[in-house]
Amino acid sequence: MDDFDTTHLAECLSRHREQVPGLAGVPMPSGNDTPDTLIERYERCYPLLERAMWSGDGNFHTLLDSYQALFREQDTLIRQHAAASGAPDPRHHFILAIPVADRPAHLRACLESIRQVCECYGYGGRENGVYPRIRIIVAEDSRDPGNIRQHQSLVEEYRARGLRVSHFGQDEQYRLLDALPERLRAQLGNILTTQPRERFYLKGQAANRNLCYLKFLQLTEDPERTLYYLVDSDQNFCVSRHDGNAEEVVHALNYFHYIDKAFRNSDTLLLTGKLVGDPPVSPAVMAANFLDDIDAFFAELARKDPGHACGFHGRLPQAAASGAIYHDMANLFGFDKAAPHFPYPCPLRGEHDHIACLRGLAARLPAFFFGEHLTRKTFFSYGDGFESLAGARTIYPGNYVACHAGLKYIIPFGHLRLRMSGPTAGRLIAAEIGERFAAINLPHLHRRTTDSGLDKDFRPGVEREQAASEERIDLSNEFERQFFGDLMLFTTETLARGTDITAPFDEGQVEHALEEREQELLALYRQKHEAILARARALEDRVFRQEHWWLERPELADALRQVRAFLDNVRHNFGEASSAWQLIRSDRHRAGRRRQIRAALLDYRRERDAWDSLFQ
Numbered sequence: 001m002d003d004f005d006t007t008h009l010a011e012c013l014s015r016h017r018e019q020v021p022g023l024a025g026v027p028m029p030s031g032n033d034t035p036d037t038l039i040e041r042y043e044r045c046y047p048l049l050e051r052a053m054w055s056g057d058g059n060f061h062t063l064l065d066s067y068q069a070l071f072r073e074q075d076t077l078i079r080q081h082a083a084a085s086g087a088p089d090p091r092h093h094f095i096l097a098i099p100v101a102d103r104p105a106h107l108r109a110c111l112e113s114i115r116q117v118c119e120c121y122g123y124g125g126r127e128n129g130v131y132p133r134i135r136i137i138v139a140e141d142s143r144d145p146g147n148i149r150q151h152q153s154l155v156e157e158y159r160a161r162g163l164r165v166s167h168f169g170q171d172e173q174y175r176l177l178d179a180l181p182e183r184l185r186a187q188l189g190n191i192l193t194t195q196p197r198e199r200f201y202l203k204g205q206a207a208n209r210n211l212c213y214l215k216f217l218q219l220t221e222d223p224e225r226t227l228y229y230l231v232d233s234d235q236n237f238c239v240s241r242h243d244g245n246a247e248e249v250v251h252a253l254n255y256f257h258y259i260d261k262a263f264r265n266s267d268t269l270l271l272t273g274k275l276v277g278d279p280p281v282s283p284a285v286m287a288a289n290f291l292d293d294i295d296a297f298f299a300e301l302a303r304k305d306p307g308h309a310c311g312f313h314g315r316l317p318q319a320a321a322s323g324a325i326y327h328d329m330a331n332l333f334g335f336d337k338a339a340p341h342f343p344y345p346c347p348l349r350g351e352h353d354h355i356a357c358l359r360g361l362a363a364r365l366p367a368f369f370f371g372e373h374l375t376r377k378t379f380f381s382y383g384d385g386f387e388s389l390a391g392a393r394t395i396y397p398g399n400y401v402a403c404h405a406g407l408k409y410i411i412p413f414g415h416l417r418l419r420m421s422g423p424t425a426g427r428l429i430a431a432e433i434g435e436r437f438a439a440i441n442l443p444h445l446h447r448r449t450t451d452s453g454l455d456k457d458f459r460p461g462v463e464r465e466q467a468a469s470e471e472r473i474d475l476s477n478e479f480e481r482q483f484f485g486d487l488m489l490f491t492t493e494t495l496a497r498g499t500d501i502t503a504p505f506d507e508g509q510v511e512h513a514l515e516e517r518e519q520e521l522l523a524l525y526r527q528k529h530e531a532i533l534a535r536a537r538a539l540e541d542r543v544f545r546q547e548h549w550w551l552e553r554p555e556l557a558d559a560l561r562q563v564r565a566f567l568d569n570v571r572h573n574f575g576e577a578s579s580a581w582q583l584i585r586s587d588r589h590r591a592g593r594r595r596q597i598r599a600a601l602l603d604y605r606r607e608r609d610a611w612d613s614l615f616q
Helices: 007-016 035-054 060-085 104-121 145-160 170-178 182-187 205-219 255-264 287-301 354-370 421-436 476-496 507-544 554-574 579-585 587-615
Strands: 093-100 134-140 164-168 226-231 239-242 247-250 270-272 275-277 389-391 399-402 437-440 444-446 463-467 470-474
Touching: 007 035, 007 060, 035 060, 060 104, 093 104, 093 205, 104 134, 104 145, 104 255, 134 145, 134 170, 134 205, 145 164, 170 205, 182 587, 205 226, 226 255, 239 275, 239 444, 255 270, 255 437, 270 421, 287 354, 287 507, 287 554, 354 470, 354 554, 389 421, 421 437, 421 476, 470 554, 476 507, 476 579, 476 587, 507 554, 507 579, 507 587, 579 587
Parallel strands: 093 134, 093 226, 134 164, 270 437, 275 444
Antiparallel strands: 226 399, 239 247, 270 399, 389 437, 463 470
């Protein structure tokens, strides 16, 4: 043991054994220990420290420092032991793919979070200034040449900071696609895009992600010991916690270590994490509960003294982990109805009054249309820890990992550009491979917007334009794709239930399922439409027609203008004249979408067979 440094292990056991339950039962390192017994001893410490950290009873940051130091020390021991024994390090290499479209600020945050995890936990060690077991490709899907240049600069910057990151540009993507045999390429058009070379941008997340699989195959040196990690640019390798006063972002999860163990210790083919932070759904299905929460804020604000210290702080979130608390139709996914409303947690720092609080909320209201929910963010919950796997039925497209054999299980139907692609793919995959499609409690932090401001944030399907003196934010494209994405999802779910998923779907069954699900969804969306308009009227009445104190404050004129602009955008997107609502109600438009969905489902097995041939 003399050749191995166990300083941090000994220090952790000495320092925390009285405060951390179970740690006193872990022996101190000694001269009689072998490398294998020492490696296992670190593994015994991790869940004990994790439970203490996330219990809320201990000193979180002191424990986190010890926790991270243990991982770095253990990693050094694993590598030294492998070198001394002449046996290869059994752990996996990772190739990460980050599809990105016109989002330099998001990409920077994502790359920085990966770098932080590498620095904090040291998975695979650092050799010649880089982390050799982690490789990253930034898959370009931008239209704006300026954003492409910024993405390329970020790749260069983070390569200089120790990440093995490369830019997977559109020309290279097209060459890989073009190298496929002509017949196979034609069969895979819906999976890998049919966009011409001169417009090889904004192909959509599914097509761009599937093109990354071709790059994975090209880069793979050892298929048995390589894992493929798909990440969205608006997700970070960290989580949010609430310390009782405010939200805090922490790099407290060793993603690579636990994902490696999951694949080495099970026959998993595909592993998905989840998200904390901003909801993973469209604002098109969050408007009713958001209006409820904002109305409740103003009802409480009316009882406050405007000049008193802000009373919207120190509020613990009502739900620590996601249960679709943000979704207007959570019951569709088997979740119970959430609380009638959630309190607004004012994020302003320092001393301030209720006037400042109202200004802060009003300024953030436009972010809702980009997917930020001010009152229903989710926070990390440790639960059963990081080694427990559960059967999955939804892929989170920005947080899933496949082994080489798992690359067969793609996210299909990307050519339709519908939302809910992850849940749809998940239903098909779960029906095909059962428990070998698993979920793990290793969420990413999801951030719809950045600190750069909404002017820098790009979101497909959300358009901005100036209407008179106010900005119009238009969700109609995303709203329409949400409805028909729901139709695809629940039709697929019906077909996958009790069907041989490895055989083509029966055309009559597809048609019948489509018709039934369409009528159910139309009724639900109609109810939601009416609820949104009723809540918008109630909020407008409370804010502008009940003679509350804020109407008498000249310094709040701009904030009230922002509230009115928000309500105008709600009516624009969800009112009777909403273009999305008109399309959803149009028999002709729905018939066209049904034809597309029916054709995609009937072609699914043929396309999957063609895709699977790449792995034979």
